[in-house]
Amino acid sequence: MPAFSLDPPQTAWCAELRTLAAERLRPLAEKGEPGHVNRPLVVELGQLGLLKRLFTSGAVDLCLMRESLAYACTEAETALALQGLGAHPVHAYGTPAQRDRWLPGVIDGSAVAAFALSEPGAGSDAAALELAAEPDGPARWRLTGEKCWISNAPEADFYTVFARTTPGAGARGVTAFLVPADRPGLTGTGLDMLSPHPIGSLDLDAVPVTADDVLGEPDRGFRVAMGTLNLFRPSVGAFAVGMAQAALDATLAHTARRDAFGGKLRDLQTVAHQVAEMALRTEAARLMVYAAATAYDEQAPDVPRRAAMAKLLATETAQYVVDRAVQLHGARALRRGHLLEHLYREVRAPRVYEGASEVQRGIIAKELYADMEAGQ
Template structure:
């Protein structure tokens, strides 16, 4: 038997973490059964509200974030519904720069509404010619009185089309800078459809008015500080997906009969299950070590977070692929949990720094 919550006894956690994780599990069982609908926009709008009402968004819209709590919540939400994990984390990613660098006024205007699930947040950094190479962004920002005017195109913007505000990065005379841009100022009508659909758009800025966030020229550092908090939690989402795939594979292997015995009695199945379980545990250790180092030791976790993100997302992809194999035809049947996981996990190896980028980060830290 696998106890999905056995890791809550690890020394990385305090008693409130265990209570939080089990509380989210109870909430997820009661609320996420129909969180996989065709209309991802409507599902996400509803989920943001419900996660706000349940009080969970306060963990990621928080000026003193506890990475272990965010990671535990993501793990449980991802286990049950990818869109719930997405809605939860985007509120944090889109509000993070305001928490880190906003004025008191900006914090008051945006954060309480984001934490309550009343305003949807987006984080607009990537551009058609600036993804992995973020410093290549060409969107411009020019001072216009007390405001700024932004021109350019942002793409792959999660929550694009449903967001109320976009924390947007653009190039000013002083260098890359961050701005808060109201949804009314942008054209997010060009939607992007991906393998596991969530709200996403290309966002066009044509003389869009924006309010400077933090100091001009400090936007790149701000984006990286924000991603530093959330990178470890991408690993936690991958962990949730992988745990679900393992649970589905175990259940099916124990019930499916072939050649006069259970699929689980065949040694090739057992070898697969052993590899899957070990990959999941290794991912959990790396993830919660990185979170603990940051929360408790207040350490910089550039290397540890990159290792966690790289390993957990790559391992989750393999675990889910093995689960599909164990389920046979059922595994590729539209609507089955492992078919959904197979599509949902793929983007995690690309966004917030592709695996290759994580390797460069780890190597750079090693060679210092």
């Protein structure tokens, strides 16, 4: 079983990231237009060297970045994560030409990436994809169908699009394509979401692609998708832990200074016990996240199970901690602009995207039974 602990340089780097997020990234985030890609923020992430680290370090570093940024600026964390999610398939499965064309722009923030997997009838069930890649001559296809709930759509510069090249083959008939945003037939619409991130739908009307656009191998796109998600699922947990820690610290400060019933809120046992439970769950989630990230970096065989456990526990924990924080703050936490009002909107989506909590439980159970049968 992988063990995890931060060494002093990592601890110092996390503190530096929180400071950078508060002083340099949050002001840019506050100037962004809700529901749209904040390109100045993405460029600043590139200038700080954080986007480059998406491709030069491992899962532990990714988690450290996401937790630290989330603590001080969730918008910066999300912008970083979406660049990584959209471009990781190019980095890991792309040809030299594909990498040379797109990764420099991703790293300096001038090119915005997107990961286009979900469809109206195929969200967490990636094997049920229906967007069709219809043959259009030797090593050529036309993509026709719809993608929805796509982060950075419709404003990204390129998309990793998963399409069905072999009908009726389930997960074995999906191919990943790198599709530039200016391809004929590709259009999109923004969606108004609870937390105003850039999210939209894509319509593909006979969009032309060739073998030069394939990421990995034809009919092996499910491997590209799962390889990407196994890396990013633990880091979704890190995002959640960062939000939970921010809510916990705000609650500690509030309950220590708030007068109530002849003393401070912290003096009430019911309050103190709730704060203790918030801290307990946050630390447990953090340990599971970094154990999963360490397993990924060490290429352990149980990464899918650990990644699912980390995402599940951390996102459910963050929901609990933020909700408790709101309760202990009272009405002030519901006022527009309060940190907890912001976190309350931010914390809900991670329990749904990149595989809902119910899907993570299914993965965990499947892996457990597979291990049992392999040992018999």
